[in-house]
Amino acid sequence: MTAAPQSGEFRTPEDRFVFLHIDLNSFFASVEQQLHPEYRNRPLAVVPTNSDTTACIAASYEAKAFGVKTGTIVGEAKQKCPGIVLVEGSHTEYAKFSHAIAEAVERVCPVSHTPSIDEMVCQLMGREQLPENARRIAYDIKQAIYQDVGEVLRCSIGMAPNRYLAKIASDMQKPDGLIGLLPSQLPRAIAHLDLRDLPGVGARTEARLNAQGIHTMPQLLALDRQGMHKLWDSVWGDRLYHWLRGHVTGDDGAPVPSEIQKSLGHSHVLAPEHRTIPGSWAVAHKLLHKAAMRLRMEKFYAGSMALHIRFALNREQAERLRSKQHFSGLKHTGWGMEARFPDAQDTLTLLEVLQKLWQKRPQGPDFEKPFFVGVTLGRLLPESHHNPGLFADQDRRSQLSSAIDQINLKHGHTTVHLAGMMSARDSAPTRIAFTQIPVQYGSEWM
The missing domain is CATH 3.30.1490.100 (DNA polymerase, Y-family, little finger domain)
Structure with missing residues (x-):
């Protein structure tokens, strides 16, 4: 691998995929459908307790078709989808499945980062980064999960030259998606996205961007590096400028870890x-x-x-x-x-x-x-x-x-x-x- 660039530098890589971001689709709901065949192909929501006033933790894609999603109040979910199956979540089962899936992925490609219980990141090396080889690895990961863990469990995989773009790509096609973002396709390949599709841009950040005249991705992508720095008033703007163009900045979109648990x-x-x-x-x-x-x-x-x-x-x-x-x-x-x-x-x-x-x-x-x-x-x-x-x-x-x-x-x-x-x-x-x-x-x- 090429050494990480020094501060203020970046390099534009060849058309290669360096990171695969694996996002398990409706993970908690899919685990329940894997464990209980009678729930398959039925709208299902995972809840913390069996109460109409609590909120859904997760929803199957069948439930999402009725407008039920994470955060929907259970009473409202019942109104939207009268036949919905409600299951109290099992932390133990989801943890077991998460570890089993990680082992299946490891059979194909080492897991380099685990951002959350339903996400994994693989870093490709050498010839693995060639687009045709990266795609084969991604398909093999999907097949390993299917064979080793369960046929109901699906994942969307994003491929990109940096971790930030790989995360974006993994959200672009669900369920069971596979999207690659190459430097030669950027930034036009992401111009159709909403600002909220960017990791780290929530409602509050979007409102702040809107207040500064940025309402769409094309408007954001039209800014030069100095403009992005000014927009965020921090080095985050500089990083984002490079990440969205497929540049490798050395940190690859990874979150900054705290030195010690507090x-x-x-x-x-x-x-x-x-x-x-x-x-x-x-x-x-x-x-x-x-x-x-x-x-x-x-x-x-x-x-x-x-x-x-x-x-x-x-x-x-x-x-x-x-x-x-x-x-x-x-x-x-x-x-x-x-x-x-x-x-x-x-x-x-x-x-x-x-x-x-x-x-x-x-x-x-x-x-x-x-x-x-x-x-x-x-x-x-x-x-x-x-x-x-x-x-x-x-x-x-x-x-x-x-x-x-x-x-x-x-x-x-x-x-x-x-x-x-x-x-x-x-x-x-x-x-x-x-x-x-x-x-x-x-x-x-x-």
Whole structure:
């Protein structure tokens, strides 16, 4: 491979494909149809809970034909598609399928990046980059997934000289698409796209571009490099200018990684039976149990904890208090507080912190119907940087947590747990991860 260019430089490659971006089509819904043949060729939506007020996590292409998509409220989905099949999502199954698909892809071409649970990127080398060879590799990847994992699972593959364009190409033809964008075809090959088709351009960015007179892709592509830099007021504009023309800039459209993970945690929209103060406390306890176990599995200590609670409001309360509207239509008000403490990773110490935060929550008639709880551990410190304490009690607590972890890793993550989460032991299951790549700890996934 040619060495990465120096700052401010780029090179225009030959008509070759350097990256393949594999996008699994309607992944969660397709997994359910693979597991349940009776759901195939039927409109199906994956939901977090069986409630009309929650939102669809994913929809099959049969459901999309009726206008049901990710984010559609379940009650609205039922109106649009009366016969829709609703399935509560299984993080464990989706994680297993994601890993199985990665193994199938690896049989054809090494996976160099995994941006999310339903995306993979392969970097081609040498003669693999020739268009005819790259296309053969792409077809072989599709066939490997079909043969090794399941006939229902389809993917769209984008081929391009850089990762940014490969991602764009993977979205241009769904389902089961294969699109290549060569430098000689650019930028005209993408001139028909909408601004929102560009990775990183959401509603807010689009509004900012519109305010500066950019409403279409041809208008954006007509800008020179200086114009793109000015439009974004950052080096991102320079990069985008080169990426959209098939140039190789050295970073290939990859996201900039943070140097160290800064936090981890879990949140949960409460089931109706847990929308009470005792019920929400039990769920918060369960969330901390999961977060503390992850903390130890990922070999971190935490120095802070944040607790967030949202309370459902009736009409009179919503008018009187500062309220927001949940995507389900529920009016609510929120509260949150952070506590800092000496670095810890054992569950008992962290539970004491959670109890102190819980006691400081707002109380009274306006705060009696919690419907959302979130627990986040922050100020993470790698185990290698932690200074052991001088007190025996800390050692005993760490040994207890370690012993509990060994049992739970073997028999299930809630086999041994503290009594406070008993009523919520089976609630707040591990939720579907879009950007977090699932990791298996023992017999379960997180």
